[in-house]
Amino acid sequence: MPEAALTDTGDILPEGTRGVVADFSADKQTFQVPWGKAMMWIFLLSDTFIFGCFLTSYMTVRISARDAWPVPSEVFALSFGGEPIPLILIAIMTFILISSSGTMAMAVNMGYRKDRNKTFWLMVATAAFGAMFVSMQAFEWTKLIEEGVRPWANPMGAAQFGSTFFMITGFHGLHVSAGVIYLLVVAFRVKNGVYEKRGGNYEIVEITGLYWHFVDLVWVFIFAFFYLW
Amino acid sequence: MAQDSGQQHPISIYMWIWGLLFVFSFFSYMVDYLDFQGLMRWSLILLFMFLKAGFIVGIFMHMAWERLALKMVILGPPVALCVFIVLMALEADYTFLTRIVFFGEITPLAVHH
Numbered sequence A: 001m002p003e004a005a006l007t008d009t010g011d012i013l014p015e016g017t018r019g020v021v022a023d024f025s026a027d028k029q030t031f032q033v034p035w036g037k038a039m040m041w042i043f044l045l046s047d048t049f050i051f052g053c054f055l056t057s058y059m060t061v062r063i064s065a066r067d068a069w070p071v072p073s074e075v076f077a078l079s080f081g082g083e084p085i086p087l088i089l090i091a092i093m094t095f096i097l098i099s100s101s102g103t104m105a106m107a108v109n110m111g112y113r114k115d116r117n118k119t120f121w122l123m124v125a126t127a128a129f130g131a132m133f134v135s136m137q138a139f140e141w142t143k144l145i146e147e148g149v150r151p152w153a154n155p156m157g158a159a160q161f162g163s164t165f166f167m168i169t170g171f172h173g174l175h176v177s178a179g180v181i182y183l184l185v186v187a188f189r190v191k192n193g194v195y196e197k198r199g200g201n202y203e204i205v206e207i208t209g210l211y212w213h214f215v216d217l218v219w220v221f222i223f224a225f226f227y228l229w
Numbered sequence B: 001m002a003q004d005s006g007q008q009h010p011i012s013i014y015m016w017i018w019g020l021l022f023v024f025s026f027f028s029y030m031v032d033y034l035d036f037q038g039l040m041r042w043s044l045i046l047l048f049m050f051l052k053a054g055f056i057v058g059i060f061m062h063m064a065w066e067r068l069a070l071k072m073v074i075l076g077p078p079v080a081l082c083v084f085i086v087l088m089a090l091e092a093d094y095t096f097l098t099r100i101v102f103f104g105e106i107t108p109l110a111v112h113h
Helices: A017-022 A035-064 A089-111 A116-146 A160-191 A203-228 B011-033 B038-060 B068-103
Strands: none
Touching: A017 A203, A035 A160, A035 A203, A035 B068, A089 A116, A089 A203, A089 B011, A089 B038, A116 A160, A116 A203, A116 B011, A160 A203, A203 B011, B011 B038
């Protein structure tokens, strides 16, 4: 269970709502977490607003369009020589991203255990899953563009489908790609002992994990609102 | 004075939640595959979505073990976002109805909203 938070004079900080008052009235810092973690959370909050805006505008456009919206399970179906399987690519992409979240959680755990080798390989595995995800998303984009989906029109239904789809999945894919790079940079720094030299602190792995889990989280919402709805 | 040297929890809890995420994703996919419709479809999609989101934020992102101050600062604004989303949904529906009234129906078949 969590250790009690302490003030710098060693007094135990209260929990719960009294803790909120104690934290906000503290004279040196509010959040009893490393500054990097607090900043990553605040960045993720701002990113939540961005994706929230995109998804909300997608909702608005879809509800208010008079034209019928393309049926996702038809648009995103793939056939391997037989009956088209609805959403199979998306199911695989979801599976990949959840797997990557698992490897990331393990990497964070290994990082705190100071097992640099396992941390490195788990982060590389996470990045590999991410790269697979982006490639599949790119494949999906080419398939839809070939079928005539454009930001301004498409043959399947309401004209606004293309712009909302490409904008939302594009931004998400960009975040995944940036995350892959971020993961690899930190992974190699772990491997090369950069953080040992800086005092043996592996919080950076957890902070990277926060970003990566956020990317998975956004996908949970996109999956529900764009593909299932 | 960052003293959070990383609360370590047994890795088993992460494995359990990881498994649960696969299960919820499978159920979400089944909602579409089995072609549920209407209220059943929407409520199940939203239920699994929020469950997955909750576990990712709470366990994987460690929020369940953070202090209330951080929880409130990060989770509070998205609640306000939800209010905004409800308002936008209401407005979009109004816009849709107004367009029907003034511009007429486009597709005679049931609109897939």
